[in-house]
Amino acid sequence: MSTPGTTEGTVPSGHASPNVFCEHCPTRLVLDRLSDKWVVLILARLSEGPRRFNQLRREIEGVAQKMLSQTLKKMERDGLIGRQAFATVPVTVEYSITPLGLTLASKVVEIAHWAEENIEQVLAAQASYDAN
Numbered sequence: 095m096s097t098p099g100t101t102e103g104t105v106p107s108g109h110a111s112p113n114v115f116c117e118h119c120p121t122r123l124v125l126d127r128l129s130d131k132w133v134v135l136i137l138a139r140l141s142e143g144p145r146r147f148n149q150l151r152r153e154i155e156g157v158a159q160k161m162l163s164q165t166l167k168k169m170e171r172d173g174l175i176g177r178q179a180f181a182t183v184p185v186t187v188e189y190s191i192t193p194l195g196l197t198l199a200s201k202v203v204e205i206a207h208w209a210e211e212n213i214e215q216v217l218a219a220q221a222s223y224d225a226n
Contacts (some may be wrong), residue, residue: 127172132157132165134202137191140175141199144190174198 112121127133135154139145145153151162166189169175174195180186191199209216 124172127168127174128198128202130165132161133169133174134206136162136165136169136189137174137195137199138203138206140189140191141196141203144188146186146188150189169195 113119114121114125132154135157136150139150139153147162147166150166151157151159154162157165166175166177170177170189173192176190176192178188178190180188
């Protein structure tokens with residue numbers, strides 16, 4: 095990563111060093127994906143092993159079928175997960191994490207655990223802020 099304020103990262107990969115602080119750097123697309131809570135939760139589940147669509151839907155409470163489908167497609171396009179269809183009636187589809195996705199999952203799972211461990215402090219800080 096280069097220093098903030100430089101103009102690197104404005105051209106396609108291979109021509110300049112990535113710089114997330116640069117407005118046109120393509121690495122920001124990855125950051126956009128990470129800001130999606132469903133991506134974090136899907137990566138965490140798939141890091142435990144392959145899952146079918148409906149299994150993911152049951153395990154990730156609150157995700158709508160359409161949202162799960164859209165998110166899985168984006169993640170597959172980004173190379174984070176793989177999709178395999180089996181010739182059954184009806185067709186069975188299984189999703190698994192790729193080696194690239196696994197490197198990211200190890201980091202986002204840590205963030206998810208941090209959120210679980212620190213939610214009380216965050217809620218207390220919010221309550222204190224809102225009281226003022």
